[in-house]
Amino acid sequence: MTHTEGAQTWNRSTAGRWPLVTGGSGGIGRATALGLARLGAHLAITGRDRARAEDAAREIRAVSSGPVDVFVADLSSQSEVRRLADEVLQSLARIDVLVNNVGGYWNTRHVTADGLERTFALNHLAAFLLTSLLLDRLKQIAPARVVTVSSHVQAMGRINFDDLQGERSYSAARAYNQSKLANVLFTYELARRLQGTSVTANALHPGVVRTSFGAEDPGLIQRLFTPLMRLFLKSPAQGAATSIHLAYAPDLEQVTGRYFVGCTPKRSSERSYDKTAAALLWRVSADLGRSEWASDCRGRHSACVSRYSQQLRRGRLVSEFARAFHGSELKERRLLSLPPRSVPQI
Numbered sequence: 358m359t360h361t362e363g364a365q366t367w368n369r370s371t372a373g374r375w376p377l378v379t380g381g382s383g384g385i386g387r388a389t390a391l392g393l394a395r396l397g398a399h400l401a402i403t404g405r406d407r408a409r410a411e412d413a414a415r416e417i418r419a420v421s422s423g424p425v426d427v428f429v430a431d432l433s434s435q436s437e438v439r440r441l442a443d444e445v446l447q448s449l450a451r452i453d454v455l456v457n458n459v460g461g462y463w464n465t466r467h468v469t470a471d472g473l474e475r476t477f478a479l480n481h482l483a484a485f486l487l488t489s490l491l492l493d494r495l496k497q498i499a500p501a502r503v504v505t506v507s508s509h510v511q512a513m514g515r516i517n518f519d520d521l522q523g524e525r526s527y528s529a530a531r532a533y534n535q536s537k538l539a540n541v542l543f544t545y546e547l548a549r550r551l552q553g554t555s556v557t558a559n560a561l562h563p564g565v566v567r568t569s570f571g572a573e574d575p576g577l578i579q580r581l582f583t584p585l586m587r588l589f590l591k592s593p594a595q596g597a598a599t600s601i602h603l604a605y606a607p608d609l610e611q612v613t614g615r616y617f618v619g620c621t622p623k624r625s626s627e628r629s630y631d632k633t634a635a636a637l638l639w640r641v642s643a644d645l646g647r648s649e650w651a652s653d654c655r656g657r658h659s660a661c662v663s664r665y666s667q668q669l670r671r672g673r674l675v676s677e678f679a680r681a682f683h684g685s686e687l688k689e690r691r692l693l694s695l696p697p698r699s700v701p702q703i
Contacts, residue, residue, distance in 0.1 A: 374393075374396075374397075374398045374399065374453055374454060374605065375398070375399045375400075375401070375449060375450075375451040375452050375453050375454070375498075376393050376398050376399075376400060376401070376452075376453070376454035376455070376456060376604055377401045377402075377403070377445060377449075377452050377454070377455050377456065377491075378390045378393070378400070378401070378402050378403070378456040378458055379402075379403045379432060379456065379457055379458050379459040379483070379484075379487065380403065380404070380432075380458045380459030380460065381402025381403060381404060381410070381413060381458070382402065382403075382404030382405070382406065382409040382410040382412070382413045383404070383409060383413065384593055384596075385458060385506065385563050385593050385596045385597050385600070386402070386456075386458040386459065386597075387402075387413050387416075387593065388592075388593035388594045388596065388597035389456060389458060389597040389600045389601060389604075390402050390413065390417055390425075391416065391417055391420060391594075391597075392594070392597050392598075392601040393454075393601060393604060393605070394417045394418075394420060394421035394423060394425065395420055395421055396601075396605060397421070397423055398423060398454075398605075399423055399424055399451075400417060400421075400423060400424070400425045400426070401425070401426040401427075401428065401445065401449060401452075402414065402417075402425065402426070402427060402428070403427075403428045403429070403430055403432065403441060403459065404427070404428075404429060405429070405430070405431045405432070406429075407427075407429045410427045410428075410429055411427060413427075414427050426448060426449065428441055428444055428445060428448075432459050432479055432483035432487070433461075433469045433475050433478045433479040433483065434469060434470050434471065434478075435471050435478075435482070435486060435646060436470075436471075438483055438486045438487050438490070439486075439490065441487065442487060442490035442491055445491065446490075446491070446494060451494075451498050452491055452494050452495060452498060452501070453495070453498045453499075453500070453501040453502070454501065454502045454504065454604045454605070455487070455488060455491060455495065455501075455502070455503050455504070456504045456506070456600055456604060457483075457484035457487065457488065457503070457504065457505040457506060457540075458506045458600065459479065459483060459484075460479060460480045460506065460536075461475070461476065461479050461480065462476065462529060462533050463475055463476060463529060463532075464529045465527075465529070466523055466527040466532075471645075473522060473645065474521075474522040474523045474524075474527075474532060476523075476529075476532040476533055476535075476536050477521065477522060477523075477532065477535070477536055477539070480533070480536035480537065480539070480540065481536045481539040481540060481543065481642070482642060482645060482646060484505055484540065484543065485543055485639075485642045485643075485646060486642075486646040488503055488547065489643075489646070492556075495556050496554050496556055499554060499555035499556050500555045500556070500557075500610060501555070501556045501557075502556070502557050502558075502559070502603065502604060502609075503544075503547065503556065503557070503558040503559075504559055504560075504561065504600055504603045504604050505540050505543065505544050505558070505559075505560045505561075506540070506560075506561060506563055506600060507537045507538075507540035507541050507544075507560045507561060507562060507616070508533075508537040508540075508562055508563075509562045509618070510530075510533065510534045510537050511534070511537040511538040511540065511541050511562075511625060511626055511629060512625070512626040513530075513534045514534035514535045514536075514537055514538030514539075514626070514628070515531075515534075515535060515538070515628065516535055516538060516539060516542070516628075516634055516638055517531075517535065518637065518641070521535075521641070538626065538628060538629060539638060540560055541560045541616055541625050541626075541629040542629055542631070542634060542635040542638050543635070543638065543639070543642070544558050544559060544560040544614070544616075545558075545560075545614050545629065545630070545632075545635055546632075546635040546636065546638075546639050548613040548614030549614065549632075551613070552613075557609070557610075557611070557612060557613035558613055558614065559603050559609075559612065559613060559614070559615050559616070559617060560615075560616050560617070560625075561599045561600060561603055561616065561617040561618070562599070562616070562617070562618045562623075563596040563597070563599055563600065564595065564596050564599075564618075564619070598619075598620060599617050599618070599619060599620050602617070602620040603617060606620075616629070
């Protein structure tokens with residue numbers, strides 16, 4: 358197949374598609390939105406700043422005759438994620454591709470209005486919560502796809518359940534690496550839970566891209582070396598290529614639970630295949646994502662993960678741990694409109 362024939366096939370397959378790209382006002386997200394718009398999609402983007410989001414929409418409309426819907430929300434706030442989901446469901450007749458692109462990096466520890474560490478809240482919890490809130494619509498419209506932007510630094514990440522929010526010790530790199538590993542664990546667990554629904558879930562590394570990423574709170578090394586490094590980094594358009602590929606490539610219709618680099622499936626880190634960690638992260642994320650649990654979820658979370666760590670050290674069966682926290686599992690399954698089960702399967 359020639360490049361032209363491939364483009365024509367993609368145009369036919371993307372005609373009438375309705376993707377939502379978070380963080381579509383700048384960087385990789387903006388380039389992803391532009392690429393999808395050129396393929397004829399009915400596009401929707403989110404941005405934290407209305408002026409930047411509207412500017413992106415104008416650029417997108419200049420290269421495509423299709424409509425562009427703009428939603429403004431700070432996705433580090435759970436109430437904003439919920440408001441965004443409500444607006445999307447009310448405004449858009451369809452959503453068949455969700456690109457969880459938004460992310461950030463902060464040199465110093467920041468706490469959100471929900472009392473959560475901002476890197477974890479924006480990079481992981483926003484994707485987890487928004488996906489869960491839009492999941493019914495994705496299932497109704499299926500075949501549909503969930504694409505989550507991770508990073509190669511997931512290979513250096515560890516999920517520190519004993520200090521998930523970096524309260525005892527904070528490192529910007531450690532927090533970011535943890536959040537990117539969480540993206541992959543979430544994707545794999547989501548794919549397992551969506552088997553048989555015609556909704557796929559895949560994650561990707563976009564490459565090291567020339568954007569303003571991390572500029573809001575840069576460290577000394579970043580300030581010193583970023584100007585030089587930018588000469589060797591990918592362009593946003595190059596960084597967006599894999600997101601666009603996962604969103605619409607016809608041959609990926611049935612591909613799920615994979616990690617892609619350069620539009621090619623690759624094996625992610627060994628930790629990313631830990632189903633026990635993925636299941637626990639899912640339960641903790643479901644707890645933290647329920648606003649009505651905000652007053653007591655942190656205390657329960659702390660006790661939960663401490664007991665988890667102790668049981669693993671003692672060689673206890675994970676199934677015993679799961680039974681002890683069956684109540685959390687039931688609430689989590691209600692959040693995702695899944696039927697209850699007697700014992701959580703991990």
